[in-house]
Amino acid sequence: MHKLMVLYPEPADRAAFIDYYTSTHLPKVAKLPGLQSWSYALDVAGGPEGSAPYFAVFEAEFADAQSFAAAMASPEGQEVAQDVPNYASGGAITLDFSPTGSSAS
């Protein structure tokens, strides 16, 4: 499994971000080829070091790194990437990785 993570610092206008993100950006994200699941949070809290440096977090799962790369290179992926500046007035940090994990039983 390969994961895409996007971290959003506080935007200039939180309400405008949320409105555009949920009504326009996420529907574009949902069209990404090979997308297995996605989630987001707009209520990120910080740990013991104080308030969180990020306002929102997005995560998406793909079968593997090749599927992720193909999704981002597709017309839908390019549309998603080009749409980010339309709402992310505080910037966006994108990470991708193949996690190793375990389920507690």
Place this chain on the structure above:
Amino acid sequence: MHKLMVLYPEPADRAAFIDYYTSTHLPKVAKLPGLQSWSYALDVAGGPEGSAPYFAVFEAEFADAQSFAAAMASPEGQEVAQDVPNYASGGAITLDFSPTGSSAS
């Protein structure tokens, strides 16, 4: 579902981080009460803006915010938190949130 995320900037000694993290820290994490699943990646890549500002990412899932808070307040949670400075020489950013998600079908 409530998620804990820890983002690690590049440490002073990558090999020392990986050794301590996998052999000592993660076994402590696995003992957290209420932990449903966890995953980590030590091969984080950056997006179009260049190299990733984080070297490693950890994520854990709990049933809800109350379970997460109880886990962190437990003796095991305090041991996990106190162990972080033993390996995270580049610091650590902790986030927690209750994501909204969807599975592509």
